[in-house]
Amino acid sequence: MATIGTFTRTGDSFEGTVSTLILNAEVQFRPTEKSSEKAPDYRVFAGRAEIGAAWKKTSNEGRNYLSVKLDDPSLPAPIQANLFSVDGGDFELIWSRPTPKRRPD
Template sequence: MATIGTFTKSTDGFTGAVRTLTLNVKATIRPAERENDKAPDYRVYAGAIEFGAAWKKTSNAGRDYLSVKLDDPSLPAPIYASLVEIEGEDTLSLIWSRRNGD
């Protein structure tokens, strides 16, 4: 697992930054209009450019988090991560871990 971003809650979602070997951008995660049950709850933006989506989830331990998918032409494949609250901190961490089989 690696922390690839940090965010804080804002009035219309979350603001922060995503940093990987190929990405280093300020980002916002904003609520999306859902067209159906499988549509994302949020969209991820760098400025006006959409480069990801996020879905509300609940862990087996009962903790809420966002399941995030980021994609950009500079990446060899989409990045899947979780935006989680860290106990005792005001920030949320975007945590990446390689999926099984990747």
């Protein structure tokens, strides 16, 4: 797992920075009006460019978080991450490498 972003809550939104080896952007999570149950709860923007979406989730331990998908033409593949609250009211965007799917024998 790696922390690739730090955020603060401002009203209903989250603002912060996402930093990886190829991405360094000021980012904002803006709430959406859901048009269906599967629609995202937030759209993710870097400036005026929409770079992702996020869905509200609850962990097995009852902890609320956002499941985030970031995508951009400069990325080789979408980034899947989770936005969690940490001590002091700040939030961290945590990425971990997906587990490869096993091939059937």
